[in-house]
Amino acid sequence: MPASLPRSARARLPELLAREEAAFAERTPRSRRLFEQARGELLAGVPMSWMSRWAGPYPIYLDRAEGAELSDVDGNSYADLCLGDTGAMAGHAPPAVGEALADRYGTGATTMLPTEDAAWVAAELSRRFGEKRWQFTLSATDANRFAIRIARHLTGRPKVLVFNYCYHGTVDESFASLADGAVVAREGNVGAPVPPAETTRVVEWGDVAGLERELAAGDVACVLTEPALTNIGIVLPEPGFHEALRELCDGAGTLLIIDETHTLSAGPGGCTRRWNLRPDVVTLGKAIGGGVPIGAFGLDPALGERILAARDADLEDTGGVGGTLAGNALSLAAARATLSQVLRDEAWEGTEVLAGRFAAGAREAIERHGAPWHVVQLGCRAEYRFSPEPPRNGGEAAALGDPELERYLHLHALNRGVLITPFHNMALICPATTAEQVDRHGEVFDSALRELFAA
Numbered sequence: 001m002p003a004s005l006p007r008s009a010r011a012r013l014p015e016l017l018a019r020e021e022a023a024f025a026e027r028t029p030r031s032r033r034l035f036e037q038a039r040g041e042l043l044a045g046v047p048m049s050w051m052s053r054w055a056g057p058y059p060i061y062l063d064r065a066e067g068a069e070l071s072d073v074d075g076n077s078y079a080d081l082c083l084g085d086t087g088a089m090a091g092h093a094p095p096a097v098g099e100a101l102a103d104r105y106g107t108g109a110t111t112m113l114p115t116e117d118a119a120w121v122a123a124e125l126s127r128r129f130g131e132k133r134w135q136f137t138l139s140a141t142d143a144n145r146f147a148i149r150i151a152r153h154l155t156g157r158p159k160v161l162v163f164n165y166c167y168h169g170t171v172d173e174s175f176a177s178l179a180d181g182a183v184v185a186r187e188g189n190v191g192a193p194v195p196p197a198e199t200t201r202v203v204e205w206g207d208v209a210g211l212e213r214e215l216a217a218g219d220v221a222c223v224l225t226e227p228a229l230t231n232i233g234i235v236l237p238e239p240g241f242h243e244a245l246r247e248l249c250d251g252a253g254t255l256l257i258i259d260e261t262h263t264l265s266a267g268p269g270g271c272t273r274r275w276n277l278r279p280d281v282v283t284l285g286k287a288i289g290g291g292v293p294i295g296a297f298g299l300d301p302a303l304g305e306r307i308l309a310a311r312d313a314d315l316e317d318t319g320g321v322g323g324t325l326a327g328n329a330l331s332l333a334a335a336r337a338t339l340s341q342v343l344r345d346e347a348w349e350g351t352e353v354l355a356g357r358f359a360a361g362a363r364e365a366i367e368r369h370g371a372p373w374h375v376v377q378l379g380c381r382a383e384y385r386f387s388p389e390p391p392r393n394g395g396e397a398a399a400l401g402d403p404e405l406e407r408y409l410h411l412h413a414l415n416r417g418v419l420i421t422p423f424h425n426m427a428l429i430c431p432a433t434t435a436e437q438v439d440r441h442g443e444v445f446d447s448a449l450r451e452l453f454a455a
Contacts, residue, residue, distance in 0.1 A: 003372075004372065004373070004386030004387070004400065004402045004405060005386075005402075005405060005452070006453075009452050009453055012451075012452060012454070013404055013405065013408060013452065014404075016408055016412075016451055016452065017404065017407060017408045017411070020408060020411035020412050020415055021056065021057065021411065023411075023415045024056045024057075024411055024414065024415055025056075025057070027074060027076055027415060028056070028058075028060055028072065028074050028076070029074065030061070030073045030074045031058060031059070031060045031061040031072060031073055031074060032058055034061045034073065035058035035059065035061070036058075045058070046059060053422055053423060054410075054422050055406070055407045055410035055411045055414060055422065056411060056414070060072040060073075060074075060076070060414070061073045063075075065080065065088070065092035065093065066092050066093050067091050067092060067093075067430075067432030067433075068080050068081075068083070068091055068092070068429075068430050068432045068433040068434070068437060069092075069437075070092065070419070076417065077417060078414070078417050078418060078419040079417060079418050079419065079433075079437035079440050079441065080092070080419045081358075081418065081419060081420050081421070081426075081427035081428060081429070081433070081437070081438075081441060082419045082420055082421045082422070082426075082427075082428065083428045083430055084286075084291070085286075085421050085422075085428075086261065086262050086264070086265070086286045086287050086428060087286040087287065087291060088290075088291050088430065089264065089265070089286070089287035089343065089380075089428060089430055090287065090290045090291070090338050090342040090343050090430060090431065091342070091430040091431055091432035091433075092291065092432075093291070094290055094337075094338070094341075094342045094432075096337045096338075096340075096341035096342055097290035097291070097292070097334050097337045097338055097341075097342065099337070100333045100334060100336065100337035101292065101330065101333060101334055101337075103333070104329055104330050104333035104334075105330060108329060109328060109329055109330040110324075110325055110328040110329060110330065111328075111329060112324065113329075114327070115329045115332060115333070117329070117332040117333050117335070117336045118136065118327060118332050120336050120340075121134075121136075121288075121296075121332055121335045121336050121339065122134035122298075124336075124339050124340070125282075125284070125288075125296065125298060125339075126298070128268050128269035128270075128273060129260070129269050129270065129272050129273060129282045129298060130269075130272065130273075130278075130282075131300075131301060132281075132282060132298025132299055132300060132301070132304075133298065133299045133300075133301055133303075133304030134296055134297070134298045134299075135296065135297055135298075135299075135321075135326075135327070136294060136295070136296050136326055136327040136331065136332065136335075137285075137294070137295035137296065137297070137323065137326045137327075138293045138294065138295060138323060138325055138326055138331070139169060139285055139293060139294075139295045140168070140169050140259065140261040140283055140284060140285025140286060140295045141168070141169030141170045141171055141285075141295070142295050142323065142326070143283040143284065143285060143295035143296055143297040144168045144169060144171045144174075144224060144257070144259060144283050144297075145171055146297060146320075146321045146322075147222070147224075147257050147281045147283055147297045147299075148160055148171070148173065148221070148222060148224065148257070149319075149320055149321055150281075150299070150303070150307050150313075150321070151221040151222035151255045151257065151280075151281070152221045152222075153307065153310060153313050154221075154255070154303065154306055154307060154310070155221040155222070155253065155254070155255065156221075157218075157219050157220060157221040157254075158199070158219060158221065159199060159200060159201055159217075159219045159220045159221060160173040160174075160199060160200050160201070160220070160221060160222055160223075160224055161200070161201040161202070161203065161211075161214055161215065161220045161222070161223045161224070161254070162174050162176065162200060162201075162202055162203075162223075162224050162225065163202070163203055163204065163205045163225055163229065163393075163394060164177055164178050164202050164203065164204045164205065164393065164394040164395050165177065165205075165229065165231070165232040165393075165394025165395065165397060165398050166205075166224070166225065166226065166229065166231075166394065167226070167229075167230065167231030167232070167262075168224055168226075168259055169261075169285070171224075172192065172193055172199070173196070173199045173200045173224075174200070174224065175189045175192065175196065176196035176197070176199075176200040176202050177202060178202050178204065178395065182197070183196055183197040183200060183201065183202050184196065184197070201214040201217070201220060204393040204394065204395055205229055205235055205237075205392070205393040205394050206237065206238050206241055206392055206393050207393070208241065208244045208245075208248070211223075211244070211245065211248055212248055215248055215249070215251075215252035215254055216252065218252070218253075220252065220254045221254065221255065222254060222255040222256065222257050222280075222281075223245065223249055223254055223255075223256050223257065224257045224259065225245075225256075225257070225258065225259065226258070226259050226260075226261075226262065226263055227242065227258055227260070227263050227266075227270070227271035227272065227275065227277060228263055228266075228271060228378055229393075229394055229397065230262040230263060230378070230381070231262070231424075232394050232397040232398055233376070233383055233385045233391065233397045233400065233424070234376040234377075234378050234381065234382075234383050234390075234426075235376075235390070235391055235392070235393065235394065235397050236376065236378065236390070238392070242275060242277055246277070246278055249280075255280040255281060255303070256278075256279045256280050256281070257279060257280065257281040257282075257283060258270075258271075258272055258277060258279035258281070258282050258283070259283045260272060260282055260283065260284055261283065261284060261285040261286055261287075261295075262286075262381070263378065263379075264284070264287050264288075265355075265378050265379040265380045265381035265428065266378055266379040267345075267348050267352075267379055268343070268344070268345040268347075268348060270282075274379075280299070280300050280303060281297055281298065281299055281300070281303070282297065282298045283295070283296070283297045283298075284296045284297070284298075287338075287343065288335050288338055288339060288343070289331055289334045289335050289338060290334050290335070290337060290338035290342060291334075292330065292331050292334035292335075293331060294331040294332070294334065294335055342431060343431075347431045348379060348380060350431065351379075351380035351429040351430065351431060351433065352379050352380050352429075354380070354429045354433055354435065354438050355377055355379065355380045355381060355382045355427070355429045356377060356382075357435065357438050357439075358382050358427050358429065358438045358441060358442070359375045359376075359377045359382040361438065361439065361441065361442030361445070361446075362375045362382070362384050362441075362442065362445055363375050364442070364446075365442065365445050365446040365449050366384065366449070368446065368449075369446075369449040369450060369452075369453040370453060371449055371453065372386070372387065372388045373385060373386050373387065373388070374387060374388060374389060374390050376390050380428060380429040380430075381426060381427070381428050381429075382426070382427050383424060383425055383426040383427070384425045385397070385400050385425065386400050386402050386405065387400050406425060408448070408452070409425060409445075409448055410422065410425075412444065412447075412448040413441065413444050413445070413448070416440075416444045416447075417440065417444075418437075418440055418441045418444050420441070427441065
């Protein structure tokens with residue numbers, strides 16, 4: 001049993017959880033009926049299986065969402081600190097994006113032809129992340145997949161290096177983990193096409209010596225990494241780690257791909273701009289489309305010229321890079337509106353302040369009730385985890401998982417009108433988030449701990 005709770009609180013947890021489950025069922029009868037009806041038509045009763053992992057016995061069903069507030073079909077309202085796990089980082093239904101979508105859809109959404117929006121978005125991304133040559137996809141997963149394929153082609157090497165408990169969407173090569181120093185499939189990996197050790201090398205986050213050892217094999221085409229781990233809790237880099245990573249990649253002839261899909265929370269140019277990183281490739285997704293599916297990858301100009309000049313690289317037809325809807329007019333209209341009118345540089349000035357307010361409120365509750373937990377912030381994103389000090393790598397972070405405790409905290413918040421990111425204890429702040437919503441979480445979190453740690 002995780003050491004995240006004293007014995008008395010652990011003993012109290014089942015009773016508190018049962019009470020919250022009963023309250024959830026009483027508040028959401030229509031959601032329950034819709035879920036039960038859907039089970040006859042949908043696998044697991046939901047349109048995508050991960051939607052079944054919300055804290056209750058069934059997910060709440062959405063009625064509408066606007067700004068940083070959403071309502072379910074039972075008429076309950078929630079301060080939304082989940083924001084589609086970054087997909088709605090611009091807030092729900094921002095008017096500027098809605099207007100751009102209506103205009104674009106009315107004149108054609110997908111034609112396999114470029115629009116001027118594409119070059120505008122590419123130029124804006126280069127302003128934020130450094131000069132690159134950009135391509136657009138429908139997801140960050142595709143952006144990472146295509147970046148890996150280009151890296152393999154340019155280097156002539158087969159393997160990818162990732163960090164333990166990384167997250168890069170559903171990229172096959174990234175579902176690898178470490179067990180006693182050996183590369184194995186991540187627990188629960190569905191239908192891995194080949195044993196992960198054949199495609200992937202894995203190192204613990206921050207392990208410079210391990211990184212040097214694995215790159216020395218000479219078979220790694222690219223390192224694919226977030227600049228800070230985000231999907232196993234926020235694990236920040238130690239000072240000097242990114243400088244060592246860049247130096248080791250250069251020395252090994254390995255390309256460095258930085259995935260900023262979640263770490264865009266750090267600022268308008270993500271951690272790349274905030275920490276002055278120098279990746280060979282940047283990948284993006286989710287947030288830049290204002291809720292409309294999109295992804296992007298940007299290559300250093302010299303890499304772009306090399307792959308275009310490679311006569312054996314079929315980028316135009318069946319070379320494994322692309323998709324009929326990739327770079328469609330609708331997604332790029334949404335991205336232009338999002339970046340030019342919603343997620344402008346100055347947006348982070350307010351959202352980061354509110355994330356700091358969220359973190360401070362959570363820390364105060366943790367200290368008040370003597371919980372052995374910590375809080376970490378990365379720009380407009382913050383999260384609490386169940387250890388006194390932040391973990392240093394993915395393996396340590398994974399060991400902090402406490403499903404029963406997390407379920408209680410999520411249900412307690414949900415029943416009191418606060419939605420945080422499922423599978424995490426994370427809040428994301430958008431330009432529409434208010435101080436009242438952040439403080440509402442602080443009050444709800446404090447009451448959850450008061451009941452849990454009652455003398």
